[in-house]
Amino acid sequence: MPARTMFDKVWTAHEVVPETPDTPAVLYVDLHLTHEVTSPQAFALLRARGLPVRRTDRTLATMDHSTPTRTEQVFGDEPIGLTDAARQVHQLEENAKEFAVELFGLRDPRRGIVHVIGPEQGATQPGMTIVCGDSHTSTHGALGALAFGIGTTEVGHVLATQCLLQRKPKTLAVEVGGRLGAGVTAKDLILAIIGKIGVSGGTGHVLEYRGPAISALSMAERMTVCNMSIEAGARAGMIAPDELTLEYLAGRPRRPRGADWDAAVAGWRSLATDPGAAFDSRVEIDASALEPMITYGTNPGMVLPIGGAIPSDRDDPVFERALAYMGFRPGEPMLGKRVDVVFVGSCTNGRLEDLQATAQILRGRRVAPGVRMLVVPGSQEVKREAEALGLAEVFRAAGAEWRESGCSMCLGMNGDTVPAGATSVSTSNRNFEGRQGVGARTLLASPYTAAACAVAGKITDPRDLL
Amino acid sequence: MEPIKRLRSTTVVMPSTNIDTDQIIPARYLTVTTKTGLGQALFADLRYASDGTPKPEFVLNRPEAAGSQILVAGHNFGCGSSREHAPWALVDYGFRAVVSTAIADIFKSNALKNGLLPVIVDPTTHRWLLEHPGALVTIDLEATELALPDGHRVAFPIDGFARHCLLHGVDELGYLLSQLPAIERYEAAHGR
Numbered sequence: 001m002p003a004r005t006m007f008d009k010v011w012t013a014h015e016v017v018p019e020t021p022d023t024p025a026v027l028y029v030d031l032h033l034t035h036e037v038t039s040p041q042a043f044a045l046l047r048a049r050g051l052p053v054r055r056t057d058r059t060l061a062t063m064d065h066s067t068p069t070r071t072e073q074v075f076g077d078e079p080i081g082l083t084d085a086a087r088q089v090h091q092l093e094e095n096a097k098e099f100a101v102e103l104f105g106l107r108d109p110r111r112g113i114v115h116v117i118g119p120e121q122g123a124t125q126p127g128m129t130i131v132c133g134d135s136h137t138s139t140h141g142a143l144g145a146l147a148f149g150i151g152t153t154e155v156g157h158v159l160a161t162q163c164l165l166q167r168k169p170k171t172l173a174v175e176v177g178g179r180l181g182a183g184v185t186a187k188d189l190i191l192a193i194i195g196k197i198g199v200s201g202g203t204g205h206v207l208e209y210r211g212p213a214i215s216a217l218s219m220a221e222r223m224t225v226c227n228m229s230i231e232a233g234a235r236a237g238m239i240a241p242d243e244l245t246l247e248y249l250a251g252r253p254r255r256p257r258g259a260d261w262d263a264a265v266a267g268w269r270s271l272a273t274d275p276g277a278a279f280d281s282r283v284e285i286d287a288s289a290l291e292p293m294i295t296y297g298t299n300p301g302m303v304l305p306i307g308g309a310i311p312s313d314r315d316d317p318v319f320e321r322a323l324a325y326m327g328f329r330p331g332e333p334m335l336g337k338r339v340d341v342v343f344v345g346s347c348t349n350g351r352l353e354d355l356q357a358t359a360q361i362l363r364g365r366r367v368a369p370g371v372r373m374l375v376v377p378g379s380q381e382v383k384r385e386a387e388a389l390g391l392a393e394v395f396r397a398a399g400a401e402w403r404e405s406g407c408s409m410c411l412g413m414n415g416d417t418v419p420a421g422a423t424s425v426s427t428s429n430r431n432f433e434g435r436q437g438v439g440a441r442t443l444l445a446s447p448y449t450a451a452a453c454a455v456a457g458k459i460t461d462p463r464d465l466l
Numbered sequence: 467m468e469p470i471k472r473l474r475s476t477t478v479v480m481p482s483t484n485i486d487t488d489q490i491i492p493a494r495y496l497t498v499t500t501k502t503g504l505g506q507a508l509f510a511d512l513r514y515a516s517d518g519t520p521k522p523e524f525v526l527n528r529p530e531a532a533g534s535q536i537l538v539a540g541h542n543f544g545c546g547s548s549r550e551h552a553p554w555a556l557v558d559y560g561f562r563a564v565v566s567t568a569i570a571d572i573f574k575s576n577a578l579k580n581g582l583l584p585v586i587v588d589p590t591t592h593r594w595l596l597e598h599p600g601a602l603v604t605i606d607l608e609a610t611e612l613a614l615p616d617g618h619r620v621a622f623p624i625d626g627f628a629r630h631c632l633l634h635g636v637d638e639l640g641y642l643l644s645q646l647p648a649i650e651r652y653e654a655a656h657g658r
Contacts, residue, residue, distance in 0.1 A: 017648055022630075030658070045639075065496075088497050088498075134547075135572060153550060154575070157642055160643065161639075161643060200541065200542040203542070204571060230546075411547075412494065413493045413496060430488065
């Protein structure tokens with residue numbers, strides 16, 4: 001058998017019917033994750049056609065986007081602030097009940113952001129195909145799964161048939177050599193990769209992150225990297241499973257058990273790309289040369305090292321418009337710019353390690369006067385762990401708000417928003433116009449950088465505070 | 467879904483590159499549980515002032531935009547979030563095609579399932595279209611060609627299966643359901 005990429009192995013193993021020139025492949029889906037925002041119309045389609053959810057055992061629902069993060073609204077008597085959001089949450093409860101889909105409801109201790117809970121529960125496993133009506137489904141590729149976001153019509157297809165119609169994408173190897181320096185994180189690495197290949201550089205491709213700098217990453221860091229594959233236009237990103245992956249999965253509630261575990265591990269060990277396998281394209285990046293990164297514009301590709309200056313040589317009205325939206329001018333340095341809001345959380349950086357990094361900077365320090373800082377754990381499990389480790393106390397003592405889990409200020413659907421004109425340093429994944437609120441200005445950065453900016457009240461190199 | 471064979475319409479031009487789905491429809495409009503009426507929220511932050519009045523300078527608020535079915539947009543249209551609310555909003559507003567040099571993967575897939583044609587053209591044709599807003603353009607899905615007002619025709623790529631579904635107004639779910647015997651065989655053979 002010729003040498004194959006990891007992607008090719010996973011894809012081929014899930015072909016129910018291979019593609020032909022006239023028809024796309026019928027691709028089997030091992031795990032379908034769903035949430036309240038992109039599923040209502042799909043359940044309505046099933047209802048209209050009189051179809052059941054075909055494999056409820058392969059379907060898992062949670063609520064995260066529209067859910068409140070204020071404890072009083074999650075566990076107390078205070079109603080959810082936004083009527084429409086509350087209706088969407090209740091709609092998912094009704095749909096899950098009617099179609100017998102397992103749901104981690106609002107007060108479930110296992111609830112959280114869909115891309116945090118999948119790996120956390122051990123539901124996400126190497127070699128699986130995983131889909132969700134959410135573009136950051138690419139996160140699950142960190143465990144060697146082929147995981148990608150789909151639209152609501154496709155959510156309906158998977159609910160009804162456990163399959164999708166797909167054309168086979170191309171592959172792009174992202175070779176990361178060297179090793180990240182102190183204070184430089186996986187977030188900085190993926191921002192640098194997006195800056196290099198551009199926000200449409202991965203279109204039509206599945207990325208495989210490889211090389212010594214990738215192997216050296218923790219599982220949480222690998223999830224951060226794969227999470228933002230979509231910001232380079234790629235639907236999926238993958239990292240080969242290794243001993244660290246197995247260690248991460250061992251003991252998780254939904255892992256295979258007993259002889260099934262041994263059989264699964266044997267399969268997982270053969271997933272990595274074969275030596276000599278060909279990728280459609282290839283890009284190289286040296287992790288050792290990277291600095292903490294921060295975005296300055298209105299897409300994640302508009303990014304630079306934190307000590308750098310905004311480019312001044314672009315004769316491009318779109319570039320100028322982006323800077324006008326941000327209130328920045330060409331040639332300006334990023335360091336020292338005023339910060340109004342800091343958000344730590346999201347499926348990109350809402351895991352325990354991210355909160356530990358945040359606390360490392362905040363411990364013994366205060367959030368600067370006039371800065372609002374929100375720390376939102378990625379799941380209720382992350383919240384409990386952070387509280388057990390005393391991190392919540394560090395956040396509160398520093399003057400930050402500590403919330404229940406959810407997507408929160410990453411996209412502001414639940415009312416956690418950034419005011420118009422305010423500048424937010426956010427550990428989330430998108431700095432699009434209006435993403436965090438109408439007129440909000442978002443700078444994407446790592447948890448270290450976000451925390452450092454919160455303490456200083458201005459853009460600050462986190463290495464000065466570590 | 468209504469079959470689409472041929473569109474003939476003036477264009478609306480939004481030359482910006484990387485128009486993301488958050489711009490097409492901001493997240494605060496996604497708390498709906500149906501697909502209808504989203505055209506009101508299309509490009510909401512670009513289209514309306516904070517008091518809800520239309521911004522006169524925005525292209526869709528100009529009188530010449532009325533009734534257009536073809537949106538010509540900058541490179542990498544529809545990037546970002548997978549929200550199908552984006553094509554729902556465009557279709558509800560009245561658009562039937564988006565023309566660009568590149569259209570993001572998930573948006574393209576969603577568009578095809580909602581009778582919104584993603585039309586990729588070469589940079590020269592694209593530049594001409596950007597420079598001639600309001601041009602009367604024909605998009606022929608049967609011939610997979612876009613015709614400029616002077617009769618010049620350019621072919622555009624489209625997946626054959628998606629084209630078949632659009633031309634005949636059939637949705638893909640029916641085809642997938644017809645594959646259930648193969649799906650059952652796969653599950654039995656692969657321990658699923």
